[in-house]
Amino acid sequence: MSDPVVKGWCPGAHRPMVSGDGLLVRVRPWLGTLSDFELRGLAELATQFGNGTVDATSRANLQIRGVAEGRLPSVLEGLDALGLLDPDDGSEARRNIILDPFRAEDDPQIRISQALADALRGAEYVDLPNKFGFVLDTGCRPRVLAKVSGDIRVESNARGLLVRADGAPAGRPVEDPEDAVGVALALARWFLASGGVGADGRGRMAQHLASGAKLPADLIGTEMPAPEAPRPEPGPRAGGLAVGAAFGQFTAAQLTRIADALAPGGALRVTPFGLLFLTEPPAHDVLSGSDLITAPGDPLLRIAACVGAPGCEQGEIATRQIARRLATRLPGRIRAHVSGCAKGCAWPGKADLTLVGRAGRFDLVREGTARDVPERRGLSHADLEQLFGP
Known part of the structure; x- marks a missing residue:
């Protein structure tokens, strides 16, 4: 296994990143906020020019996946028409500001x-x-x-x-x-x-x-900040509604459904937790049947997983199928991370349990990150079944 390439920069719209499923075009909403019109337009761009999926990132951005290089100019034109495009690459890259979505x-x-x-x-x-x-x-x-x-x-x-x-x-x-x-x-x-x-x-x-x-x-600082809050979960909070999707990846159809659910005068705020926050709760249950997560406690919320192979060119194993299976088998409050390589993009911090893809198998790290020394190496799917149950 070769070491994963750390590119040292984040994708943007002007400077997308090549992945296994095409270009990643990252959109940085102004003040982390989108109107129903902007959200619907973003979903249309993902459908027309990408593979129909949009990731909510740990930097409170949204990224359109699967854009062919020849279609990038059309995506940029569409983002510009929506008012979601910075004037140039430099100003876009430096506008790296995360706000409290609540x-x-x-x-x-x-x-x-x-x-x-x-x-x-x-x-x-x-x-x-x-x-x-x-x-x-x-x-x-x-x-x-x-x-x-x-x-x-x-x-x-x-x-x-x-x-x-x-x-x-x-x-x-x-x-x-x-x-x-x-x-x-x-x-x-x-x-x-x-x-x-x-x-x-x-x-x-x-x-x-x-x-x-x-x-x-x-x-030099002299004052301690307020204490930490628990990691936010989907459900009602702060007068609105936080909505999630498995592994923070939303389909264009789900985004359109959310846009339809926004109350008059309401807006959508992108969070760095894989959640989207509607500032006003929907008047009716228009999100039912959409596979969106709208309440706390879903086991998928306790496991992070990158897109893995073949969607990422550096992924050494498929991740999300095993992550879904693990989610229902993890006891108690265990938080897990399944990473396609040692970069650990989906969860840079420590997790109770981390599986790291390596040459088609998994390494197991406990109480650490994807970059830490594993407790066990080269686990097969059968080995995981023995460890965590069928």
Whole structure:
């Protein structure tokens, strides 16, 4: 088995990524929000130019799968008509901002996100790594985005707003949203100036701090953010409805059904948890019979699985069939991850149980990630049946 290729960048619309089933065209909705018109249009593009499926990613984006290279111009034209296309690749890549999808309408993160997106178009931020991102989790309640990947975090506690470098335990208190933007951008400039970006153009804040980089005195945090919240599940919450699909992959038909279900004045917010959040609950049960997950407790919610082979060119085994079988056999609150290769894209963090594809078989990792040393190697499907039951 050769090592999986870590490309060091995320796909976009202007710069899609080649996968085993065609191009991945990632769409970054403004403020993580779509109207019924935009959602319906995205579903139509997936049907007409892709393979009819759309992934909800861990960065709160949506990506159209299976786009043939010759059809990319038509997809970009369609996204532009929907108002979902950045002017160029650079501004798209740097607009890597994740908002709390369950926020109140008057939450300051809206102003913070808009100001950050405008500022990050500036030339002084052009060298930020493609994966470098901002997480806005400013509701004064348990932090829903605490485990979501990001490098500069705008959070809060009972006393107000904080800006925290990822990897640092405490955040720097700020006076207001404008102050938060200024401190967040100062952290980004410090990261660049202090050698946070390697010769390969990659770099993350937590790794930079762990390597010994010291924050300047005016950016050191003194306040702890609010506690963490449990991982969100489908079902009613915050006055709306969170809806899921197996492994975070929605069909175009499901997206159209969700668009039809949006209440007047409501909107759809994309979450980094494989869920879509309708800001107003549907007036009628229009989502029934769609295979969408609309309530907590579904066993598929406890297992993450990438698309695997043959959909991913780096996948060394098919993943989702075995993941579906495992889901009903896992005891209690066990969280599992089935990865087609050692990159672990579907669940970068630790899981209770991780199966990693290797040359048509699986390696088994307990209490770790897909990159960790396995407890057992080369397991066949028959071996898995013995371990977890038929």
